[in-house]
Amino acid sequence: MENRDPLFEVSREIVGADFQSAGDISGEVKKILLQAGFPPPFIRRIVIAAYEAEMNVVIHAFKGIFTTVIYPDKVHIVIDDEGPGIPDLELAFQEGYSTAPPHVRELGFGAGYGLSNMRKCSDTLKIDSHVGEGTRVTMDFLVKSQRDGAEVEK
Amino acid sequence: MVLKLRSDFFHSVLLDEEKCKGCTHCIRRCPVEAIRVKGGKAKIDEELCIDCGECIRTCPNHAKYAQTDSMDDTLQRFKYSIALPAPAFYPQFQPNISVGKLLDGLLKLGFHEVFEVARGAEILAEEIKKYLSLKNIPKPVISSACPAVVRLIEEKFPSLTGTLLPLDTPLGIAARIARMRAMEKGYRSEDIGVFFVTPCPAKVTEVRQSSDDVGRIDGAISISQVYSRIMNMLDELEEQKSLQFSSWKGIGWARSGGEQESLNEGEYVAVDGIHDVMSVFEKIEMGELSGILYCEAQACVGGCIGGVLAVQNPFLSKVNVQQLVKRYPEYHLLDDREGKELVREGVFRRRRPFQARDVLKLDTDYRKALEKYQVIEHILENLPGLDCGACGSPTCRALAEDVVREKAQEIDCPFLLREKMLELSREIFDLASKVPQTMNEERGKQTIESNQDSGTATGESGS
Structure with missing residues (x-):
């Protein structure tokens, strides 16, 4: 029986509307995975999904906690935010649908591909959202997966 | 492995x-x-x-x-020497000195023939257009013309190796065509020497790694070396229009933005200067630029004209490039037969495959690697975070990594060393302050009193 205990865990705080630091956490996750020696295509899809999730909190929420747990066979990411929540999840998954305000879109974010890209890149994606309270996004990335090399839209 | x-x-x-x-x-x-x-x-x-x-x-x-090759040695090594001037070679000079004259200058220096890398660039541009029109290519495609950028990706952005343009460089293409042409003239390959006139060291490395067939490049001579010699014979140079095949299209590759200008309309990004290149690659890795078709990236500020072996200030040579681009508006299309021949000969095929190099990883076993990562974080907590470089490593994190990789010691940090010395000196001071009981009245009394209290007389001080 293989040991399923986590090998590594790190939690970071995300501050809403802080575009200066946006992407720092995904960058750190990338660095950890690179130094751990995971295969590049595996790292790539994690980083894309992590960045989308991180940006969602920066754009929409007040604050959030980004937790990365590395297991021998998978990477588990949980992003918990205090924010407006997602009223219609099905709609939010539609490519091109966005509720990002104009000033955010001007920065090149919020094109409406966030959730669908996260779904394409992860092996499991779970979204728990309560309007007016916040959203919890849980993603798993399996080391042995067919998803490496997933192409994303922007 | x-x-x-x-x-x-x-x-x-x-x-x-x-x-x-x-x-x-x-x-x-x-x-x-x-x-x-x-x-x-x-x-x-x-x-x-x-x-x-x-x-x-x-x-x-x-x-x-x-390290580049000396021109005098170079010219003696082969019966038939061909110079391949980089696009960045022309704008080193005042733009009133024509390309035809500069190419004549290379012949006057002793080369038997010239073939312009700028021509290689525009021939390549046509192939890039074809590649970019393919479906299902990972986007953005990153230019592989700058060897320093290619190595950067292989090392620091391994997940982007699959997006590098899988075609040869303008230099590689020019070298192959030049040797093929010389062989058609009847020279044996071993008698032909092909030499690049280079603006940068990364290209010297590319030359050293060139394949050992028709694509062989026998040496690299710095632009600065050739520059002074040509400047000394400016008056003797003759206009040789027949030597020039390049136009605005290839000459423009000398500076950042030239590649995209030579391609069709589309969404392109051009970034120059290695540190800015890295910040754009970070974004590409996060999926930020997937709407972009092609990313031109050059390690030097301004593009190849900013190479360390160039002579002219890159901002001035950029002005010269603009002038040259205006001066040579007429692009000579390859005829179909010629183009097909080049494809058949494999002129565009990249010989050296891109390889993600896992130099960043801390251990071959990722469990151990992650343990080491945590040790690094722990060491970092004790370092001052000044990134001063006094320890010999570029940043505090780099020192922490070096410690874990057993290439340095924590105590290499002068601040940490100072702290340890302070600790030690406090200990020494404390010890030095302690007076033996034979000489210390206070302690002598205390010992006697405490011995009386406990009713034992061990003679120990009990401190």
Whole structure:
């Protein structure tokens, strides 16, 4: 029986509307995975999904906690935010649908591909959202997966 | 395990130990943190160096240099020598000196023939257009023309290796065509010497790694070496229009933005300067630029004209490029037969495959690697975070990594050393303050009293 205990865990705080630091956490996750020696295509899809999730909190929420747990066979990411929540999840998954305000879109974010890209890149994606309270996004990335090399839209 | 070829470790950026004062300018400027100062001298890690030349640019003592070939030796080595001038060669001169004259200058220096890398670039541009029109290519496609950028990706952005343009460089293409043409004229390959007139050390490395067939490039001569000689014979130069095949299309590749201008309309990004290139690659890795078709990336500020072996200030040569681009508006299409022949000969095929190099990983076993990562974080907590470089490593994190990789000690940090010395001196002070009981009235009394209290007389001080 293989040991399923986590090998590594790190939690970071995300501050809403802080575009200066946006992407720092995904960058750190990338660095950890690179130094751990995971295969590049595996790292790539994690980083894309992590960045989308991180940006969602920066754009929409007040604050959030980004937790990365590395297991021998998978990477588990949980992003918990205090924010407006997602009223219609099905709609939010539609490519091109966005509720990002104009000033955010001007920065090149919020094109409406966030959730669908996260779904394409992860092996499991779970979204728990309560309007007016916040959203919890849980993603798993399996080391042995067919998803490496997933192409994303922007 | 990836088999490492000997040539992988060839580097053109070298250190002149005499001149190196062991200062820390270079270690902090190196984009891949490949330099450490040890024993008062900078040491370049061959496995990490990407030959970008940033250290040459930044060294106040000019202790870093690029190893190139001497022109006089070069010309004696072969019966038939061909010069391949980089696009960045032309704008080193005033734009009123025509390309035809400059090419004549190369012949007057002793070369038997010239073939312009700018021509190679515009022939390549047509192939890039074809490649970009393919479906299902990973986007954005990143230009593979700058060898320093290619090495940067292989090392620091391994997940982007699959997006590099899988075609040869303008230099590689020019070299192949030049040798093929000379062989058609009846020269044997071993008698033909093909030499690149280079603006940068990264290209010298590309030359050293060139394949050993028709694509062989026999040497690299710095632009600066050729420049002074041509400047001394400006009056003798004759306009030789027939030598020039390049136009605005290829000449423009000398500076950042030239590649995209030579392609069709589309969404392109052009980024220059290795540190800015890295910030754009970070974004590409996060999926930010997937709407972009092609990313032109050059290690030097301004593009190839900013190479450390160029002579002219890159901002001035950029003006010269603009003039040349205007001056040569007429692009000569390859005829179909010729184009097909080049494809058949495999002129565009890239010989050296892109290889993600896992130099960043801390251990071959990722469990152990992650443990080491945590040790690094722990060490970092004790370091001052000044990134001063006084320990010989470029940043505090780099020192922590070096400690974990057993290449340095924590105590190499002068602040940590000072702290430890302070601790030690406090201990010494404390010890020195302690007076033996034979001489200390206070302690003598206490000992007697405490012995009386407990009713035992061990004679121990009990401190």
